[in-house]
Amino acid sequence: MRYLKQYKMSNIIAMMRNNRKEPETCNDDFEGRLVIISGATSGIGYETAREYASHGANLLLINRNEEKSIAVCEEIREGFRVECDYKIANYARLSDVRRIGKELLESDIEIDVLIHNAGVYSTKKVITEDNNELSFQVNYLASFILNYMLKDKLKAGGKTRIILVSSEGHRFAVRGIRLDDLNYENHRHTGLGSYGVAKTAQLLSVIKFVEYFEDSGVTINAVHPGDVKSNMGLNNGRIYRFFKNKIINRTLKSPERSAKALYYLGVSKEVGGISGKFFNLTTEEEPAPPALDRDVAEELWKATIELVGLE
Numbered sequence: 001m002r003y004l005k006q007y008k009m010s011n012i013i014a015m016m017r018n019n020r021k022e023p024e025t026c027n028d029d030f031e032g033r034l035v036i037i038s039g040a041t042s043g044i045g046y047e048t049a050r051e052y053a054s055h056g057a058n059l060l061l062i063n064r065n066e067e068k069s070i071a072v073c074e075e076i077r078e079g080f081r082v083e084c085d086y087k088i089a090n091y092a093r094l095s096d097v098r099r100i101g102k103e104l105l106e107s108d109i110e111i112d113v114l115i116h117n118a119g120v121y122s123t124k125k126v127i128t129e130d131n132n133e134l135s136f137q138v139n140y141l142a143s144f145i146l147n148y149m150l151k152d153k154l155k156a157g158g159k160t161r162i163i164l165v166s167s168e169g170h171r172f173a174v175r176g177i178r179l180d181d182l183n184y185e186n187h188r189h190t191g192l193g194s195y196g197v198a199k200t201a202q203l204l205s206v207i208k209f210v211e212y213f214e215d216s217g218v219t220i221n222a223v224h225p226g227d228v229k230s231n232m233g234l235n236n237g238r239i240y241r242f243f244k245n246k247i248i249n250r251t252l253k254s255p256e257r258s259a260k261a262l263y264y265l266g267v268s269k270e271v272g273g274i275s276g277k278f279f280n281l282t283t284e285e286e287p288a289p290p291a292l293d294r295d296v297a298e299e300l301w302k303a304t305i306e307l308v309g310l311e
């Protein structure tokens, strides 16, 4: 428990207070701007796509399901008279993620807001065909690869706001990241623990990317999007689904609340220039100590590049 002494009760109290706060909203126009959102076929990603489109933004969605993507894009084009296109990638397959990275890199698009939202919560330990724990790969490695592949292009463009949809669930990783055992071969896998580790890894990547983008006009922030009703966790077994539908869902709010926060973070003048922060909806908050460990951030950065073969 190397982080034990760094935990502060005041941070937990702040989190509880921020969870109850309504997000700040932004009504500025975003006409003709380009927003990329992953995981826009349900829940938070879907509502966020609608929110941006309702302010005139054009959309490029990165989803894993073609049928759902066609339906969402049609609905958005008809409803808001904006452009909506999609790319298909299953983040449980890294070759898909690299292909998308390459396509974006080679295209001449200028990205105004890049929202990494696709995510999964798995109670079971699942190892992907790339030999990574599923939650770690979908929640962390995929967004890392895209940010890493696009970093020079984004820096040259000098305007993108990158938003990582993280979670207060990162606090479940109380022991931090086990860099020597990312696939849980020698320590116990739990759904909450692995989700916490993946979201902590995402937050640690912010520490490094913010250094890279310093003074470039590109910002990168992470957000807890509120506790909202969505399809999250429905990939799990019957008992979990019963618990989620009958108990957890009763306390959850609408993902439209998350969408308002994600619009504020991507568009409002108040957030322009702010980088390297963690927000609970739209309130800046201090993450848990393992997500602030600069040494681990450094090691994880190197380990990730090696793991996914980026250099």
Ligand SMILES: NC(=O)c1ccc[n+]([C@@H]2O[C@H](COP(=O)([O-])OP(=O)(O)OC[C@H]3O[C@@H](n4cnc5c(N)ncnc54)[C@H](OP(=O)(O)O)[C@@H]3O)[C@@H](O)[C@H]2O)c1
Pocket (backbone or CB within 6 Å): 038, 039, 040, 041, 042, 043, 044, 045, 063, 064, 065, 068, 089, 090, 091, 092, 117, 118, 119, 120, 138, 165, 166, 167, 168, 169, 224, 225, 226, 227, 228, 229, 230, 231, 232, 233, 255
């Ligand atoms: N809901 C909450 O209370 C809450 C709280 C904190 C953080 N979050 C975070 O918010 C984000 C969105 O979650 P949500 O609650 O809106 O859940 P959701 O309704 O389950 O949406 C998840 C999205 O990610 C996509 N996705 C899942 N696995 C994927 C894969 N292997 N490859 C590509 N896309 C994949 C899903 O696609 P399909 O439609 O094809 O399944 C869906 O579009 C996640 O990062 C989650 O961790 C949610």
